[in-house]
Amino acid sequence: MKAIIIGGGIGGLTAALCLHKIGLEVTVFESVKEVKPLGVGINLLPHSVRVLTYLGLQPIIAENAIETTDLAYFNKFGQAFWSEPRGRFAGYKWPQFSIHRGTLQRILFEEALRVLGSEAIKTNHHLVSFEQNEQEVIAHFADKETGQSIGRETGDFLIGADGINSVVRQQLYPNEGPPVYSSNVLYRGTTRMKPFLNGTTMVMVGHMGQKMVAYPIHPQRDAEGNMLINWVANLRENDKVKLEVRDWNRAADQQRLVKIYKNWMFDWLDVPAMIAGANAVYEFPMSDRNPLERWTFGRITLLGDAAHPMYPIGSNGASQAILDADYLAECLTDTQNVMEALQVYNNERVPATAKVVLQNRAKGPDEIMDRMEERFPAGFSPDQIPHTELEEVMNHYKKIAGFDIQTLNQKS
Structure with a gap:
């Protein structure tokens, strides 16, 4: 049985490795000529690390x-109101990792080359169209820069893992239109600096109108003890209607950002200095797509951001793509009925991921930030923190996203 995978990102490469492990023939097609380490930091939750x-x-x-030890929330004055252990420190069987997205993609790419062979990873192959019949699926490719046809490939089924602007999804849903812009812009950077708190903490500061997320993404320290810190500033930018397409490489106004965060100097983290210390800052419109009722059409299905692009809230984007790959392989194990297996995959993952997409639109676990801001805009005293209420929000999200500890630890 042969799988054609469109897209050599985290989801596509993980799917290739999972399907190869159960004995399927796999070929991955990637539009770009050279796979480069794009993006900045991401988190891998225990269910994806499994x-x-x-x-x-x-x-x-x-x-x-970095094996993340804990997650901590602070208000805009640097006051802590929630902290919880993460990964193995919370009792999970598997760790939570913070890592550069490009580093993870490189690890997956090199592993795919090793186990599948270089002939199974085809770069500079942009999908133009596909069709299917009772026996097979046929995919047609071109050089993206020149538009020149570079042949076709046949297989038993095709997986669209080609991101938020998926060609596969567009052919399945030609009238869908562009991604849905949230009126929030993410400003991303990495800075070499002294670690904060215990050196392995992920922090969320502020509220959904003005937020800062920061965490280290590599264990190596330089001679001065500096670590590579990933940070993401989230600002509500209603006037930036031009930001409708997600682009990892659009440069932002770094000094404007420093000014916006100028008062966020805490005894445990100097936010404006962190922003100013980055080599570059990139702006990234926070957008997603409406959940689909269906991913699978015969021998065709979707996976990862092509299926369920979501707001980067709750550290779930890459993790959900990895879960897709795992469950798809489970459905295809010990069966020759491809279309039936793809439908089982569809029936499980479509509703599961739709819940995460919609919960992330509703602020996900970061709902607790806005609740604290609304009630205590001038700050709070420790006895005012509604611990039980905040715990309910956090636990609810873990169940929706599939990493509540009781359920996950039952798996091998």
Whole structure:
């Protein structure tokens, strides 16, 4: 049985590795000529690390990532109101990792080359169209720069893992239109600086109108003890209607951002200095797409951002793509009925991911930030923190996203 995978990102490469592990023939097609490490930091939650561990990748990820010990929330004055252990420190069987997105993609790409062989990873192959019949699916490719046809490929089924602007999704849903812009813009950067708190903490500061997320993404320290810190500033920018397409590489006005955060100087973190210390800052419109009722059409299905692009809230984007790959492989194990297996995958993952997309639109676990801001805009005293209420919000999100500890730890 042969799988054609469109897209060589985190979801596509994980799917390739999972399907190869159950004995399927796999070929991955990527539009770009050279796979480069784009993006900045991401988090891998325990349910996705479970899958990567099954693929034998936990040791090399651990060498290139931070094992996150805890997640802490602070208001705009730097006052802590919520903290919880994460990963193995919370009792999960698997760790939570913070890692550079490009580093993770490189690890997956090199592993795919090793186990699948270079002939199974085809770059500079942009999908133009596809069709299917009772026996197979046929995909047609071109050079993206020139538009010149470079042939076709046949297989038993095709997976669209080609991102938020998926060609596969567009052919399945030609009238869908562009991504849905949230009126929020993310400003992303990485800064070499002294670690904060215990050096392995992920922090969320402020509220959804003006937020800062920061965490280290590589264990190596330089001679001065500096670590590579990933940070993401989230600002409500209603006037930036031009930002309708997600682009990792659009440069932002760094000094404007420093001024906006100029008062966020806490005894444990100097936010304006962190922003000013980045080599570059990129703006990224926070957008998603409406959940689909269906991903699978015969021998065609979707996976990852092509299926369920979501707001980067709750550290779930990459993790959900990895879960897609794992469950798809489970459905295809020990069966020759491809279309039936793809439908089972569809029936499970479509509603599961739709809940996460919609919960992220509703602020996900970061709902607790706005609740604290609305009630205590001038700050609070420790006895005012509604711990039980905040715990309910956090636990509810874990269940929706599939990493509540009781359910996950029952898996092998």
